[in-house]
Amino acid sequence: MPGPGLFRVxxxxxxxxxxxxxxxxxxADLLLQRMIQAVESxxxxxxxxxxxxxxxxxxxxxxxxxxxxxxxxxxxxxGEPREVIRDDNILTCIWPAxxxxxxxxRRSRLGxxxxxxxxxxxxxxxxxxxxxxxxxRIAGLPCRTVQIEPQDELRYAHRLCINEESGMLLKSEMxxxxxxxxxxxxxxxxxxxxxxxxxxxQSVMKGEGFNTYRVDAQPGHSELPPDPGWTVRDIPAGFxxxxxxxxxxxxxxNPVQHMVLSDGLATVSVFISRAPGPDDLYMGVTQSGALxxxxxxxxxxxxxxxxxxxxxxVRMIADSVTYEGAAR
Numbered sequence: 001m002p003g004p005g006l007f008r009v010x011x012x013x014x015x016x017x018x019x020x021x022x023x024x025x026x027x028a029d030l031l032l033q034r035m036i037q038a039v040e041s042x043x044x045x046x047x048x049x050x051x052x053x054x055x056x057x058x059x060x061x062x063x064x065x066x067x068x069x070x071x072x073x074x075x076x077x078x079g080e081p082r083e084v085i086r087d088d089n090i091l092t093c094i095w096p097a098x099x100x101x102x103x104x105x106r107r108s109r110l111g112x113x114x115x116x117x118x119x120x121x122x123x124x125x126x127x128x129x130x131x132x133x134x135x136x137r138i139a140g141l142p143c144r145t146v147q148i149e150p151q152d153e154l155r156y157a158h159r160l161c162i163n164e165e166s167g168m169l170l171k172s173e174m175x176x177x178x179x180x181x182x183x184x185x186x187x188x189x190x191x192x193x194x195x196x197x198x199x200x201x202q203s204v205m206k207g208e209g210f211n212t213y214r215v216d217a218q219p220g221h222s223e224l225p226p227d228p229g230w231t232v233r234d235i236p237a238g239f240x241x242x243x244x245x246x247x248x249x250x251x252x253x254n255p256v257q258h259m260v261l262s263d264g265l266a267t268v269s270v271f272i273s274r275a276p277g278p279d280d281l282y283m284g285v286t287q288s289g290a291l292x293x294x295x296x297x298x299x300x301x302x303x304x305x306x307x308x309x310x311x312x313x314v315r316m317i318a319d320s321v322t323y324e325g326a327a328r
Contacts, residue, residue, distance in 0.1 A: 028130035028146045031162055032118055038167030039117060041065045045200070046139065046190030047077070050114045052183045053289035055079070061112060064196040073201050074112045083205045084112060094205045101206065104215035115172035115185045116158050116308070118265050127151050127238030127263050136161050138170040139187040148265070153177055154236045154313045155266045156290060166192060174290050174308070183290045183308070223247045226257050229325020230272055236316055238263040249273075261307075261317065268307030268317055275302045285311065294318040 043064040050057045058077040065071070069088030076082045083094040093102045122128060133145035143161035150157055161171040170190065174183040226246040235241065239261045246257040259270040275281045281297040292314040293306040298321060305318040 028132050034167035035162045046187050048187045050185045062200045071201050096205050099210045101212045139190045143170045229323050234320040266309050271304045
């Protein structure tokens with residue numbers, strides 16, 4: 001057992017923090033920032049497997065960024081046929097089974113990889129700790145694992161395997177507090193062409209007799225001023241309110257207010273809408289893999305909170321959504 005003098009030295013060093021650990025955090029953060037840029041700016045095409053809940057899906061992706069902006073096409077190779085085409089301004093979803101096409105404005109800069117991709121670099125006040133782990137080989141390429149550990153139980157851990165030469169993300173795992181992988185994405189093949197032809201971003205599923213639905217493209221379907229009276233009273237540590245919008249929805253006769261909370265990696269959405277009647281209000285919790293959702297009534301309004309975070313985080317947010325404006 002160490003004497004009191006040695007104990008005080010060890011304690012002082014632990015309070016000051018390890019320069020080696022800080023340097024490792026910094027190197028991991030730099031690799032993450034390279035990955036954020038690579039996923040958005042590189043031209044790549046490949047096939048990946050996405051495992052979530054009890055489902056395993058195989059998808060094909062084609063992505064580029066050129067003078068026309070960022071473009072991408074996702075095509076399902078297993079399960080229900082579907083196709084998603086993105087460009088800088090428009091998102092087009094094609095569902096052959098129902099012979100329907102949905103076109104709406106693209107509201108997120110993030111692409112179609114089903115992975116937890118940070119929306120920024122992290123500073124010293126980050127709710128996560130970063131470290132570099134061993135190398136792996138994914139889709140024939142070496143990649144270095146960045147371990148992202150939460151400093152509390154309000155969010156999940158992540159393991160991202162990044163090809164250091166290109167900065168491209170090749171594999172992502174979301175891990176719960178027991179160390180179980182609850183969601184995983186991994187490329188099985190990937191290429192980095194110098195040029196991607198325009199016809200690679202044309203739909204291969206559209207045909208005769210498809211019905212097209214345009215969101216926010218008709219009069220009366222534009223965004224509305226959000227109600228500032230709605231607030232999340234106790235935002236979990238590390239999360240920040242990043243956007244508030246309000247717009248009509250095709251499936252709801254009343255407009256829906258949408259509040260987004262993010263910690264830079266995890267994102268939680270809060271949807272608020274007046275219920276058509278008292279019998280339409282409900283309360284409940286659902287889960288699908290890493291995704292948790294909780295619905296609670298607030299007066300004659302329905303509040304629904306959804307996010308790839310632990311159930312306790314969703315419940316904390318749902319219980320603190322309040323209306324602090326004038327009487328409605």
